[in-house]
Amino acid sequence: MAGFTAFVRRLAHGALVAFAVVTVTFALLQLAPGEPLAGVAESPYASPEVIEQMRRNFGLDRPIHVQYARYVRNLLRGDWGMSFAQRRPVLDALADALPNTVVLGLAALLVNFAGGIALGSIQALRPRSALDKALSAVSLVLYSLPVFWLGLMLLLVFGQVLGWFPVGGVVDPVTHPSLSPIGQALDRLHHLALPALALGLVGAGSTARYQRAALLEVLGQDFIRTARAAGLSERTVVLRHALPAALLPTITLVGLTLPSLLSGAVLVETVFSWPGVGRLTVNAVLQRDYPMVAGAALLASIAVVAANAVADLAYRLADPRTREA
């Protein structure tokens, strides 16, 4: 099946990019000024065992290409270094934090695309009307706001002033253990709402813009005229003929929003004390925990590459024209 080879090719391309990312990270670590471990030794969290581990990992006494080979080998073996601040392997800390970021990311993607597609579609149905112009302005403003500020404002209004939502964390530390499974799920959703909204709304602005253009273009195509001539109601024409065709290009947008989604997650997780990879990275930076920062950056980029490959596959499956050929 030809689609399979295309997918494999995409994976290979992704692997190459991941490889380049690893190389760049290694280069950055090497290029950092000063003796790499001098800063480590001064860090209040570095113990002798950790420094020794780092020496071994980096093989600092060996020539650079050997160091590089060791670095890559270690990464592949699952040895991503030791976190100073947490006194445990970087990969463990990342593995703990990753699910939280994934949940937040998926929820934000949902907000982004559900909101953006709805907004853009409404605009495309009444182009150049007052509603269209107003919604365009709304999209523009959403897109221009700093995501962390939006988070803070949401926190202020809905968390502190109105008290409808909690102001941080993944679950309620006090009541969560004693809740029923449904209660626990609701508690999680309750905590997820504001951060996901903040992270998703900013992206929704640009998604809306894209969707508006895509739907307008589809509505001008001949096959829409055929559907109307056959007597289909405007509602059916839009929902069952136009939207499916317009959604295809919008799916490609998912891959493109991932880097900014992760970047935004760093800020939103900080604002809402969300224990994900983003907050982990920020804390690591403030604590001079270099292995952690490097590990998180690597994880983030590999995640983007992988997610892109999946998104590409999804597009190929969704478009009937590329499904077989």
Added chain:
Amino acid sequence: MSEPLLAVRNLSVSYHGPDGVARALDDVSLAVEREEIVALVGESGSGKTTLALALLGLLPEPAAIAPSSRIEFAGISLANADAATWRRVRGREIGMVFQDPAVSLNPVLTIGSQIAHVVRTHARCSPPTARSRAIELLDMVGVDAPQIRARQYPHQLSGGLRQRALIAVALAGSPKLLVADEPTAALDVTVQAQILQLFADLRRRLGMALLLITHDLGLVAEVAHRVLVMYAGQVVESASVEQLFTRSRHPYTRGLLGAARALEERRHRLAAIPGAPPRASAWPDACRFHPRCALAWERCRTEAPILLSAAPAHHARCWLVAEPAREGA
């Protein structure tokens, strides 16, 4: 004589653009009886597609139908009708087949589901019933292995099959009149003949009337009962097929016939009509064909001719009908 199925009277359509007003149709009248096949012939720019779109209320935004226009279909008035009326008429009373099936079918839906949508819109039935009806329709239009084809996407079908699928979409609501705009233009010659045969069959089997829009006179001779010739937004000749091909009265029609015959007999020089039709924004207040007409005289240059009766049910918009002596041989 009962009311015709479709009666168009004094239809005028103009486009309002940033550069001014362009008239696409000027005072056009035509009638189609039940189960009749009427052909509408003309070159591009003559207004035939505009006429087809007007019959279904599908004219694009900048177009406007003049208030004096009348379109009556089985007693329903269609000129400037409202959305509710169109919902009753489109697909159910009048169906339309467009040219270029490659872009007229939705690329992301199977052809079966596209037909089924139409079936369900016009007849309250369950999805499975609609799907089997779709397969029936595909069979009726001559698509092989309809069950398999119904699950396929347009890009998987050949041009001829796509056109048949488009026809099935148009027939799904069981309309009484089918308007076909250049249905064979995008197809090769052998397939053209098959599609024509299909139209003739369908008319007989379904008791349907057909308005066939084309620039191909060969097609007209094959299937039509009556013909209307259009030029620069007006009807210039209207006659039965027999009358048109043996005794046409308008120089433009004769030019078209001459060119067609030349093609058939493979003469070395096509008897092409020199010149080109006038632009829609610059229609002269005289006979619009006179610059290209070998027989034109003073009257043609100063007075716009009206449709004159040359014989029963045979009209031509030419002063020669009033003054036949000028024709000579």
Added chain:
Amino acid sequence: MRSGWWQHRAARRGLLLVAALTVLALAAPLLAPYDPAAQPDVVGGQLLPPSWEHPLGTDLFSRDVLSRLLYGARVSLSIAGLATLVALTVGTLVGLAAGFGSPGVDAVLMRLVDAGLAFPRMFLLLLVLALWEGASTAALIVVLGLTSWLPTSRLVRAEVLSVRQRDYVLAARALGLEPWRIVARHVLPNVAPPILVSAALGVGQIVLIEAGLSFLGVGVPPPTPSWGNMIADGQHYLTRAPWLAAAPGAALGLTVVSLSLVAEAMQDALDPRATT
């Protein structure tokens, strides 16, 4: 082209806003009612709500918020502007190298660009800023610029590739003109408009990124006011003194909106076929 530009109402507003912001930022020392670092009455003047003396209130250290906002505009806008210049320069150079170079060079460079685009910016910036701690503002500008040149390089490369094939370029090369001449006379004029549009949007993006970094504590260090670190200061007093965080954020939003309007209008003026 000029007249089409002015007819666009939103463009006018956008341009006016940008101009106003630039003027405000440049004239901050003249306009600010107070010295942004002054702490006149440390205890009694803390967290005062907006009033005639302090139109935007005071912060935790009794500093006037409006003055800090104006100085912050200076800081944030100049950092973003300079970083964009760095990004444009590097991006253009790389794009030219990729476009004019051999297919091998092009492939390598473009793979690097792909890898760069896959790296979420925030993580890359945090990594670099963590490793080079104690970064001066200059270093911050350079780092921001060096992480933003990727889209520009793609644009320039595309333009070079399309221009390379054109007849007048082939003729020029046949006549023996050096490549840099070809670049100056043919490539740059064609690629300048989309680069300008990209630059306008880029400045907006960098302003937001710098604000994010300052908010996290790794950008502009206090006490120098930056809109980002002002929001960081204000986040602990959201209910007591919401204006502390609200004002800089609104300023950020306003800046980016006006830059986007300008970019959009430039886009329309240069490519009238683009659908709105």
